[in-house]
Each structure stands twice: as structure tokens, then as C-alpha cells.
Amino acid sequence: MKNVLMVAEKPSLAASLAAILSNGRCTAKRERFAGNNGCSTHEWTGHFRNEGAVHFRMTSVCGHVMSLDFTSKYQSWDKVDPVELFSCPTEKKECSPKQQMRAFLAHEARGCDYLVLWLDCDKEGENICYEVMDAVQHVIHNVYSHQVTYRAHFSAITDKDIKGAMESLGHPNENEAKSVDARQELDLRIGCAFTRFQTKFFQGRYGDLDSSLISYGPCQTPTLGFCVKRHDDIETFKPETFWYLQLTAGQPEVTLEWARGRVFKKDIAIMLLNRVKEHKEATVESVSSKESFKSKPQALNTVELMRICSSGLGIGPFQAMQVAERLYTQGYISYPRTETNQYPENFDLHAVLRVLQPSSEFGDEARAIASDFQTPRKGKDAGDHPPITPMKLASRNDFDRDTWRVYDFICRHFMGTVSRDLKYRTTTAKLRVGLESFSCTANVLLDAGFTKVMTWQAFGKDEPAPPFVQGSQVAINEVRLAESQTGPPDYLTEAELITLMEQHGIGTDASIPVHINNICQRNYVRIESGRKLIPTTLGIVLVHGYQKIDPELVLPTMRSEVERMLTLIAKGSADFNDVRRHATKIFKLKFMFFVQNITSMDMLFESSFSPLAESGKAHSRCGKCRRYMKYIQTKPARLYCSHCDENYTLPNGNVKVYREFKCPLDDFGLLAFSTGVKGRSYPFCPYCYNHPPFRDMPKFGGCNTCTHPTCPHSLNTLGISTCVECETGVLVLDSTLSPSWKLGCNRCDVIINCFKGATKISVEGKQCSIVSWFLLNLLTPSLSMHTETKCNDCGAQLVNVVYKSDKSKFKDGSEEKTGCIFCSVEFSHLVEKHRAVASRQVRSNAPRGGPNAAAAGGPGGGSAAGAGAGRGGRHGGRPPKDKMAQLAAYFV
């Protein structure tokens, strides 16, 4: 007699299948395998295809036999650069070596001529088919042949379906199996590369970041993303004020609802109020009533069980599934992991009710429902397992509290599915006051239906019917305007999260609780009362960091994109290796980009976790929220606005608040940068510094490069002349260190200290509109009123210098003079030139037409230091270009 080995995905299924196929005449094999993996074997004799009588041996695996991992060389976190994980070799290892599943399968396969695979009918099941074939290939001859190995396709664990499957055996689908191989490989490479890199990068960097593992995963990260998205929605919510009319009428008094609901404009609300106030009575336009229904529930599947355990019982999905698993293994409920929420056609619903009838807890309800049995609703048959139903009666004392509550829920839910719908009557009265409509409704219960047993969904109290008669007039007692505000959304509940994950295909019914559990255990979210998910600082910073670097990394659509590619493999329309290589390449590029830009995320981390951030002083104000930002000195120096969660890079050097000045463009508080009195200095706006407002303003530029036409700190207002040394720069008056005044080139290191101790210096002929400035200075330079603002000799802008009367440095002792910094004799002893100290070197080999060191060459020029010192006279070499031409270049 020939032998046939049959393998199911789990022990329970092997038992059910054996019982069905053998018509209950199978025997359990006594012998226990060494690994004691919990997989028993059932044997019987029957007919198989054309072989006549054969000996059947039905056993099972426990889910996957193999799992994918990197080869041992790549297990080291220290020696392997995570980027290598995208290309390094992988190998399949036994899932749990202790179980010795492969050896067990090979042992059971001994002497077998045929193999029939009864794995679950999904892609994972198809993949396990190949794991089983691989395990027995040395035992069953020609196991990959279609004449040896068969695949059973079944959609429900019922007599009809299972026997039907046995009659129409097919073959395992290699493409579907391969698509799972590809998923495993991608998940492994992507997840481990990002996790190792992130963990190592942030490890030990921040004292108060107590997370030893900062993981990334294509399912867990979007799951976290949902929670942070809601957090952000709450944080950025802007309440809106609205108004509504509150009207009471009749005797007994009834409060009516306004048909307009809310009005967001107060003046309109007041106008409507006044119109209503013109009337003393309301007209009852109609009083109508109708019957409404609340549907009974669909049969219970895993996701719904998890949702209700979370929202109704306060039991998280992870724990709920542990409890359900225990109830299942003890025989109290059917298999708890199923997507199906429709009972199979021949499912004996009455038998289940009979099981429940003796209960002291809900026996009365079970009996009542049995005598008034209703056909259950239709749902989805996913072809996996029947819905979750009670199998055996239990009493409260059999379990601990939570186990009982889950069991009690499953029983009551089952009874609910074969109960009547809830029925109620709604009576609505519609009233009119002038042109405004009002209404009042009352609901009255007609039939409690399924809520008799699902008591937590019970209908509220009956409401008194509106005491109005159609066509009558009702006295208005009071009408007033009420004011209220829209409120922010609440944090995401676990039940909502489960729904979102299900909708976006993040995880499966079996893995959803694992992902939620993961993001809790990794300290990315906390579960607060009402099972709401509140993201932690770490969770928020991670998601915001991904959003800064590569938002796709946290988008739920990323998973579905990958799934879409994998489906192509499963359908046979794309080559396994092509898809695998393509997806790996994309994610490797994403990974490398992430590594390159990790500082963007690090800035958020440092702002949130560094002890320095905590001691960071309140600095200047953010232009967006007007709150003080924190000054973080550690490199890269920056300002952090914790409210807006934004960082603004700062120049390296001293950065101080520049009095009360604000940038006219964005309202950010201005800052003064300097490297000391003899170094470079300029005012700057932290926002413009990072996001230049004009096309001609370079990134990381100060106000001395800003072409704002009227701002008192801009290049336009304070520019004096083309630089005496470099080709492109402009010397700009710097008042940030006053009474130490200076001109500084906005491109190179040239600095001209001047007029020490002066109380005020202003540049002549400025503070006009950009248009008039342009026209008058550039296009019609001959106009006399403006030639007065420029030096006739060198074209530099004239300056007006004011000293206090007793501190005048002018030789004639006068308080105020206007002149040219370079050419006016009265100024020459007050002007010195040198190069910025401790700053970058100017290229000495740069071809220059001879510096125009006017100040240095002038009488009493003082300590002229640097490359330009003492070279050339005032008008030697290149004459200064017309400053207006120079500045005009900025507008091109």
C-alpha cells in the first residue's frame, strides 16, 4: 500500500482535516518526535486518486519552517556598515531550531510516495509549501514533480469544502511563494539597515534618550506615523469661534435646534438673531415620524475582536489575542485568527446557541434568541477560517477577569449576530420663525433586538415626543445667541489605529497587534486612559525627522507600493529577480540619502534630548509663533523653535540678539553676528539666513546682502561703495557693535573701522522706495539732488556722522559732518582699514588690479593691516566702480 503525507499549517487544522477526510476514523500517532514541537500526526486508510487504497498520514507545521537572515559574517553591528546589508548574502535558517521541524517533516515523510499540501490558502501558505517540499526532498522521491506533490485549495473548514478540495487537487504556485521570498528579503534588508544605522548613530549621543534600540520597519514606522500625524493635527489646530441660535418655545418648554447649526461670522449671526427676534411665535410646519434601524453586528473576525476589546473592554490587541489564543487552545472558542466575518452556509448556528443556553450569565438570552432565530448578515468570506464563535460553555469562575470578559463578549456577540436588529421611532417637528428653520427630534425604542444581549450598546432613554401640532403657532420663550469654539481632534484611539492599519494594508490580522506592541515597547508611543495613543518625544522626533529627510519613509503608501510590486511576482507578470533588484536598489538609494541627511534628524534629537537644549537660553523671537527660540551653541549652532519644531542654522561665531529689531519680511527677531571688534560682523535674520527672500541674496547671508529696498538694515540702505579689494563685494556700514562702527565687505574679509565713539552714522540719500532709488540713482545719475549723496571723486555714498558735543573727534570740534569716508579730509584720521581677524584667508594669488586702499593710504590711516596695506594710493589702480552700477547688478 502506498503512503501519502499531508501537511497542514497548524496542528489544530491537521486534526480537523484528518477528522473530515477520514470520516472520523483516523488515529493519532502515539510516537512523539524528539523535538516535541506540538505537531501530532493522524493516520487512516482511504482512497487516493487512481492509487486505490492508500495509507494517509496527516501532520502539520507551526507556521513558517524557515526564516531569512544575514549570514553570520554580517551579524555584527560593529564590523558591518549597514549599507552593505542591501547587497550582502542572506540565508534561510530554521525558524526555531529546537522544534527540529525539518527533521520532523523528513521523519514523517519516510516511505511516502505522495505529498499533499494543506497549507493556508494565501501567499504565505504557498511559501510554506515550498519550505515543506525542501524539508522532505531527500526523503520523498521527485518531490517537485506534479505527479508526486499536490496542493489542496479550500476556502472553509467544512466537510463539503475539504472533501471537494481533495477531489480537485492542484499544484503549489511558485510565483506566489517567490513573492513572499521577495517580501522577506526586502523587509530584512530595509528594516535592519535603517535600524542598525539609526540605533548606532543616536546611541550614547544624548543622556536622556533612554532607548537602546531605535528601530525602523515598513510596518511599524507608518503605524507610528499615524499616531504622530494625529498629534500634529492637535498641535496645529486653530480653534474657530462660531455662533448659534438657542431658541426655547412652548409649554412644556422645548429647546429647538437651529437648522443652520453653526455660523462663523458674528455679524451674520447677529443679523439672523435680530430677524428671529422680530417674531413672537414659531410656526409648526410639520411633525413626522419614521422607523429606523440599527443593524446587528456581523460575525466576528480578528480585527473586529481586537477593536472591540480595545475600545469596549480596555484590553489591548496584543493581550486580547493572547487571551483568545488561550481560550482557543482550551476549546472554548473557535480559531481566533481569521479575516472572515460571514458564517459558512452549513454552519450550525443553532448548535452554538444550544451550547450557550445552560449559562447562568446569558442562558435566558440564548434561549430567547433560539426561539426567535434570525438569519445572520452577509459579510466577507476570506477563505481562511470561520468567524470566531463560542465552542464550549464556561462560567465566570473558570477564568481570570479579563479572560472572562473576552469570552463573555464573544458569546454575546455571537448571539447578537442571530438576533433582530434594533428598531426605534424618530419623531421630528420642524418649526419656522420668519425665514429661519428649527427642529426638535425624539427617539423612542421599539425593539431592543440584539442589544438585549449586547447590553453595552443599549439604546438611551426614551425621549418625550415633541409637544407640537402641525400648523399651530407656538410661543417663543427665549432666543439668544450662544458662542462656542471648534475644538481640536482627540488623540488616536487604538481602535481607530487598527482601522487605519487595516485600510492601508499595514500588517495582517495576526501582525497588527505585534506592530502596535512594538511601537509601545520601543517607547515611541504611550497608551493612556481610554486606550489613546500619545506619541512620546522620541516618536515625534523620529517621524518629524523622516518627514524632513524623506517623507516616503513614514508614509503608509510605501508599504502598499511594495505590496503592489510583490503582487506582480505572485501573478507571474514580473520576474522575481527583477523586482527584488529594483526594489532593493530604490531602498538602498533612500538609505544612502537618509545617511547623508541624518543631521536634519539629529538637530531635532538634540533640540529634544540634549541636556544643552534644556539649558539653552531663550534667545530671539520666532517670526511664526512669536515665542522665544532656544539658542543651541553646540555645532552646528542653531536656533530651535520648540513650538514650531524648526531649526535655524546660525553662522559660527558670536550671535547676539540685535536690540528689538525685527525683519520686515518675516517678523523674526534680528541677530548680530560677530567674530569680535576687529572681525567680521553683520546683522542677520535667522529665517532669511536659511531661506533667502530674494533671488540675488545668497544662502547663509546677512542683512548686508539683502536687497530689501527700505529695510534700515539692508544692503540697499547701508551700502557705501564697491569693495576696495574684491571684485564683487560691497562695503556696508555695520552698526551692530556701535559705538564701534565699521564698514565690512559683504563678500570678502575687508573691514574698515571708523568713527569710533560716534553716536550716529547714517548713509545719505537712502530710505526711499526701490523704484525712485533705481530711477534717480541709476538711470538719471545727473540729477543734482542725488549727486549730493555721492562722492564726486570716487562715487561712494556719503555718510553723515554725529558725535556728542563733548566727544567730537572732528578737528574743528563740530558735532556733525557729511562727507566721503574715503575722500573727505575731515574723515581721514577717523578711518582705519584692516582685514578681518581670525577669518578665512583671501586667496593671495587671485589676480587683482591693485587694491584701492583708500583709508590705508590716506593721511593718518592708522594701523593698516593685511594684504592691502600700504599698496597703492587713493586713486591708484582700478577706480571704484560706480556703486549704483554695482548694486544694480543685484537686481538683475
Place this chain on the structure above:
DNA sequence: GCAAGGTC
């Protein structure tokens, strides 16, 4: 120490 998917 990493992912996600099965199952206990």
C-alpha cells in the same frame, strides 16, 4: 540588539 510573516 535589527524586519515582518506565520504559529504557539
